[in-house]
Amino acid sequence: MIKISKVFPKKEEKSMKKKIAALLMAAAMTAGLISGCGSSTDTSASTAASASEADAGGGTESEPADEGEPYEITMQVVTWGQTPEELEQVESAINDIILPEINATVSLQPVAAWDIVNESQMALTSGEKMDLVNIFVCGSGMDSVSNYTSKNMILPLNDLVEKYGSDIKSTLGELLSIGYQGDQLYAIPSNTTMGGDYGFLIRKDYLDQAGITVDESRVYTPEEAEETLLALKEHFGEGYYGIALFGSSQGSGQFFYDFYEVDMLGGNGSTGVVLDPLSGNKTVVNLFETDEWMNYCKTIYRWAQEGLINPDATTISDDVTSQLQTGYYFASTGSQIPGSDTQMATSVGTEFVQMTMIPAFSSTVTASQGLYAISRTSENPEKVMQFLNILYQERERGNSVAALLNAGLEGVSYEVTEEVGTGKAIVSAKEGSLWNVMIPAVYGDALTSPKYAPLTSDIYDEYIAFNEKISNGRICDTFGYVFDPSEVSSEAAAVSAVVEQYLGLVGYGSVNPEEIMPEFIAALKDAGIDEVIAANQAQLDAWFAAKQ
Numbered sequence: 001m002i003k004i005s006k007v008f009p010k011k012e013e014k015s016m017k018k019k020i021a022a023l024l025m026a027a028a029m030t031a032g033l034i035s036g037c038g039s040s041t042d043t044s045a046s047t048a049a050s051a052s053e054a055d056a057g058g059g060t061e062s063e064p065a066d067e068g069e070p071y072e073i074t075m076q077v078v079t080w081g082q083t084p085e086e087l088e089q090v091e092s093a094i095n096d097i098i099l100p101e102i103n104a105t106v107s108l109q110p111v112a113a114w115d116i117v118n119e120s121q122m123a124l125t126s127g128e129k130m131d132l133v134n135i136f137v138c139g140s141g142m143d144s145v146s147n148y149t150s151k152n153m154i155l156p157l158n159d160l161v162e163k164y165g166s167d168i169k170s171t172l173g174e175l176l177s178i179g180y181q182g183d184q185l186y187a188i189p190s191n192t193t194m195g196g197d198y199g200f201l202i203r204k205d206y207l208d209q210a211g212i213t214v215d216e217s218r219v220y221t222p223e224e225a226e227e228t229l230l231a232l233k234e235h236f237g238e239g240y241y242g243i244a245l246f247g248s249s250q251g252s253g254q255f256f257y258d259f260y261e262v263d264m265l266g267g268n269g270s271t272g273v274v275l276d277p278l279s280g281n282k283t284v285v286n287l288f289e290t291d292e293w294m295n296y297c298k299t300i301y302r303w304a305q306e307g308l309i310n311p312d313a314t315t316i317s318d319d320v321t322s323q324l325q326t327g328y329y330f331a332s333t334g335s336q337i338p339g340s341d342t343q344m345a346t347s348v349g350t351e352f353v354q355m356t357m358i359p360a361f362s363s364t365v366t367a368s369q370g371l372y373a374i375s376r377t378s379e380n381p382e383k384v385m386q387f388l389n390i391l392y393q394e395r396e397r398g399n400s401v402a403a404l405l406n407a408g409l410e411g412v413s414y415e416v417t418e419e420v421g422t423g424k425a426i427v428s429a430k431e432g433s434l435w436n437v438m439i440p441a442v443y444g445d446a447l448t449s450p451k452y453a454p455l456t457s458d459i460y461d462e463y464i465a466f467n468e469k470i471s472n473g474r475i476c477d478t479f480g481y482v483f484d485p486s487e488v489s490s491e492a493a494a495v496s497a498v499v500e501q502y503l504g505l506v507g508y509g510s511v512n513p514e515e516i517m518p519e520f521i522a523a524l525k526d527a528g529i530d531e532v533i534a535a536n537q538a539q540l541d542a543w544f545a546a547k548q
Contacts, residue, residue, distance in 0.1 A: 070099055070105050071103070071104045071105075071379070071383045072104070072105050072106070072107055073104055073106045073131045073132065073383065073384055073387055074109055074129060074130050074131045075106050075107065075108055075109060075131060075134075075372075076109050076110075076111050076116065076120065076130070076132060076133060076134040077108045077111070077439065078110075078112075078116055078136045078439075078440060079110050079113065079438045079439060080112070080319045080320070080321060080437070080438045080440065081112045081246075081317075081318065081322065081438065082322075082438045083434075084408065084433060084434040084435045084438055084439065085432070085433075085434070086408060086412045086433065086435065087108055087110060089412055090409050090412075090413070091106060091107065091108045093404055093409055094405075097390070097401055098401065101390070102383060102387060102390070103383075104383050104386070106387065112319070113138065113440075116134060116136050116143070117136075117142070117143050117147065120148075121147070121153075124148070124153040124375055124376070124377065125151075125153075128377060129375075129377050129378070130375040130377055130378070131374060131378040131380075131384045132372045132374065132384060132388070133148065133153075133154060133372065133373045133374070133375050134371075135147075135148070135187055135370070135372070136369075136370050136442070137368035137369060137370070137371065138369060138370075143268070144266055144267045144268050144365075144482075145181055145186050145187050145371065145373070145482065146181060146267055146484065146485055148186070149186055149486070150485050150486060150492060150493070154186055154187070154373040154374060154375055154376060155186075155373070155374045155375070155378070156184040156185060156186060157179075157185045157186060157187075157188070157373075157374060158183075158185050160374075160381060160382065160385040161176075161185060161188075161385065163382075163385075164385040164386045164389055165188075165385055165388065165389045166389065167389050167392040167393045167394075168388065168389050170392075171392040172189065172191060172392070175189060175191065175367075176188070176189065177480065178368050179371055179373075180482070181266075181482055182484050187371035187372060188371060188372050188373075188388055189367075189368060189370070189371045190371070190442045190444060190446045191444065191445045191446055191447050191448075192337075192369045192370075192441075192442060192446050193337045193338075193360075193447075193463055193466055193467055194360075194362040194366075194367045194466075194467050194470045195335070195360040195361050195362045195363070195367055195474070196334075196335030196336050196337045196360050196366065197335070197336045197356045197358070197359055197360045198257050198258045198334070198335055198336070198356070198357055199225070199258055199333070199336065199354065199355045199357040200225060200258070200331040200332065200333055200354075200357070201332050201333075201336065201341055201344050201352040201353070201354055201355075202214060202232075202330055202352060202353050202354075203324075203330055203331065203348075203352060204350070204352060204353045205350050205351065206232055206235075206330055207232070207353060209235065210232050210235040212231055212232065214228065214353045214355050216353060216354050216355075216356070218356070219356050219357065219358075220356065220357050221357070222258070222259050222299060222357065225258075225357060226299070226302075229243075229303075229308050229330060229331070230308070232330045233306070233307060233308060233330075238307070239328060240328050241307065241308060241310045241329050241330070242303065242308030242309060242330050243309060243329065243330070243331050243332065244320045244323035244324050244329040244332050245309070245310070245316070245320070245323075245333070245508065246316070246319060246320055255296065255299075255333060255507075256292075256293065256507075258333055258357045258358060259296055259299070259357065259358070260275065260292050260296070261276055261278055261361060262274070262276075262277065263277035263363040263364060263365070263476045263478045263479075264364070265481060265482060265483045265536060265540070266364040266365065266481065266483055267365075267482075267483055267485075269287050269499075270287075270492075270495050270496050270499040271483055271485055271492055271533075271536055272285065272483065272532065272533045272536040272537070273285060274476075274478050275290065277361075277363060277476035277477065278361060278473075278474065278475075278477075280477050281477075282477065282478070282540065282541075283537070284533055284536045284537040284540055285533065286521075286524065286529055286533055288499075288520060288524060289521055294517060297506045297509075297513035297517065298513055298514075300506075300508065301506075301511070301513055302509070303509055304508065304509030305509070309508060309509050311510075313508045314508050314510060319438075320332050321344075321348060321437055321438075324344075324347075324348045325348055331355075332344065335366065336354055336356070337463075337466060338459060338462035338466050339455050339459050339462070340354070341353065341354050343436070343452065343455070345454075346429070346452060346453075346454065347436070347437040359474065360466065360470050360474060361470060361474040361475065361476065362470050362474060362475045362476065363476045363478065363479055364476075364478070364479065364480070364481060364482050367479075369440075370440070370442030372388060387401075388444075390444075391443060392444050392445050394422055394423065394445075394448075395423060397410070397424075397425055397450060398410070400423050400449070401444065402423070402443055402445050402446065402448075402449050403449045405439075405443035405444065406439075406441040406444075406446050406449035406450070407436070407449055407450040407452070408433065408435030408436070408439070409435075410427075412430060412433065413430060413433045413435040413436070414427035414433070414435070414436070414452065415427060415428050415430060416450075418456075420460065423445075423448045423449065423450075424449070424451075424457075424460060425450040425451075426450070426451055426453055426456060426457055426459075427451070427452055427453065428452070428453045429452055429453075447463055448460075478540065481539075481543045483536045483539055483540075485536075487535055488528070488532050488535045490528070491528030491529070491532050492532050494527035495527045495529045495532055498520070498523045498524050498527045499524075501523070502516065502519075502520040502523070506520065
């Protein structure tokens, strides 16, 4: 049975936790949220993974030495493009906590969300020392654990968590399984919501000026969304665009998940997906060969022709918030959770309205926001796991590493406006601080960290209700499975290279899909995508068989 220990944080809500755990049981059974781990998976762990545990220190039983020079932990911190000025102060505050406790310090390494995959892979390929790799899935397949396990870049963590991760285990419960591949744990997820509503956040002032009403309680079709954006475009004229996007191939297919329910099976879509996963569908398909993908590409191409997408979208380096702040974009796209519209309003300086196109559901990827893996280049994995464990401990705010990473430093990043409970508070941003705008709250026990006004203390209860809504029939049957591409690693790498080459062209509407998609599909076939899909299907079938 799935047990979510502290995803729903208030002690007085134990009965609700039990209710939600029972609802989750029918969807996910014994193994876990991402990878059919433990006894419920029959997918084979790779030989390389088993070997790496032996030679990387992941299986050591000796206590790490606490004497001598402190070990410096290098930790990637994902940003939305700008680094808050107080990053070094936050780093210093963290070190004040962890140095006396575990004889370690941390060096925070900021990386933009759209650069983090490439920068991580280049650094790890070169052998650069890195301890904590941020796998920023963002609920939409921007990255995946398999991106690193397939290249033998990260360590298995089973024994390390067993020895040093008691708070990780008690806080996450079976949510920890999101970081598994086969029966090996490779990454530690943050404690966040189980999914998000997909769609747009649209500027309310622009809607009001154009005389358009968006009903936040209903679900819109892509056609209705297009009508809304075109009406705004007609009202405001040339030079205004529908959606602010970030310029990278990783994000260029992001609209697809606003249009269709899809389980990417723990990957980014290139190794196979299950469409309509809430219906019980168990067939793995090549996403790029489906009618749904072609319809999506045609729509985006039409939007580009209609001027709803900036023709320079693939090369824009400004973050989405900065683009919205220019006033020339109507909306942003992505996964929305309680408070997303309020936080966007705070960042941009104007109110936003949510247009939902796909109601929240839970799959391997949508339940994943940020995960941390320990790199093979780490010189002290034991110490790193001790540090990670601290992020999941229930602590007062002033002594909480998770609070520092998720909300910044009191008196510098924010001031407290309302105390809520252990670790929890409603805070207001200090003038000049970018922490709330630029640092996504995806670190450790993020649900119980301080939240920025104008959010209120009700937000903690709203997270509980949101997760309960997802648990009520919105969990994929494939929830708990992740594909292990190790048996087709050469083909998977070749397919990934092809996707990287073509996705930016079709995903932003830069070229007519009817002209480019045949070439794209042929290149995928040549790269071996059919073999990858077949391997994925075989593993999924075995995973379902093991659950009988």
